Amino acid sequence: MKPPGLRRGRRMLALAVCVTAVATTMACSSAQDKGDFALVADSGGGGDDSGGGAESVTLIQQPWVDLQAENEISKQILEGLGYSVKVDEVSVELGAQAMSTGDADAYLGNWWPSQEPTYGDLIDAGDVEVDSTILKGTEYAPAVPAKTAERLGIKSLADLDQHGDEFGRRIYGIEAGSPGNETIQKAIDDDAYGLGDWKLVASGTAAMLTQVQKADSSGKAIVFLGWSPHWMTVDFGATFLQDPDKVWGGAGEIRTVSRKGWAADNPNIAAFLKNLTFTTDEAGQFYYDKDKDGKSLPDIAKAWINDNPDKVREFLKGVQSSDGQDAESVILK
Known part of the structure; x- marks a missing residue:
């Protein structure tokens, strides 16, 4: 899973993935063949550039496969x-801003407490409401591959600097401006653990993982921003570094949040989103299916829905369709 903001402006990009009655024979044929999941016509597409109106929702996401699959x-x-459902891909901080201004409605990826610097004040002010916990048992911290940890005897952030030459005094991060990157940069600026002469290398998630793969394959030392659930914990044996000085915020759970007042105006969609829960194994499998097996997100989602009718049934408790029918009778056949 992936964790966690740009302070720099970036235009919101909308991801359009149509799953409508018009495309049912293409997008849902395998599901209907199984006879356990049926889609009805949607109520009009992705909405406008602002947050959703009645009977609609605008979700936000970052390029983290677990969050993309859950959306x-x-x-x-x-x-x-x-x-009607619209999904906008934006940075953590632009997403928080969109939630506070009503340009987005809900977010299934509120890593906590690592996103507290971005969302804490908005939640305290009541502009963003915490609805539920969607996943527990996460990890989010600087990490090294297991082979590096064993070879150099590294268990803690405090162990890094004595091996600075082998690491090139670099810590590889994810997207520029993410809360995780900012925490690393602050640690460097504060010379925490003697890291004052180290450098944060900010890049996209895919670029970072490629760099880790190359280093791990060639036996070179590398420290990077890691998280679980993710296939990196299996492929690299990612060893999350201890933080004795409590520099790192960590991440214990992922929460569903929504903008102030939206749930009251959209009770059925809100009830559905509050019911959502996933396990770390499920989230890790989403990553593996997408990154390793090359499956598309719509196919990953459709297969998960078909394979998990009992969980879908839990998601639909207390929910009605847009025309007032019991949700389970519409979705599960």
Whole structure:
């Protein structure tokens, strides 16, 4: 899974993935063949550039596969119930801003406490409401591959600097401006653990993981921003570094949050989103299916829905379709 903001402006990009009655024969044929998941016509597409109106939702996401898959699962089911769903991909900080101004409605990726610097004040002010916990048992911290940890005897952030030459005094991060990157940069600026002469290398998630793969394969030392659930914990044996001085915020859970007042105006969609829960194994499998097996997000979501009718049934408790039918009778056949 992936964690966690740009302070620099970036234009919001909308991801359009249509799962409508018009495309049912293409997008949902395998699901209907199984006879356990049926989509009805949606209620009108992705909405406008602002947050959703009645019977609609604008979700936000970052390029983290678990979050993308969970949004896609939500999109397919909600559109099957006749609701309108739009997904905008934005940085953590621009997403928080969009939630506070009403340009977005809900977020299934609120890593906590690592996103506290971005979301804490908004939550305290009541502009963003915490609805539920979607996943527990996360890890999010600087990490080294298991082979590096064993060879150099590294268990803690305090162990890094004595091996600075082998690491090139570099810590590889993810997207520029993410809260994790900012925490690393602050540690460098404060010379925490003697890291004052180290450098943060900010890049995209895919670029970082490619760099880790190359270093791990060639036996070179590398420290990077790691998280779990993710296939990196298996492929690299990612060893999350201890933080005795409590420099790192960590991440114990992922929460669903929504903008102030949205849930009251959209009770059925809100009830559905509050019901969502996933395990670390499920989230890790989303990453593996996408990054390793090359499956598309719509196919990953559709397969998960078909393979997990009992969980889908839990998601639909207390939910009605846009025309007032019991959600389970519409979705599960």
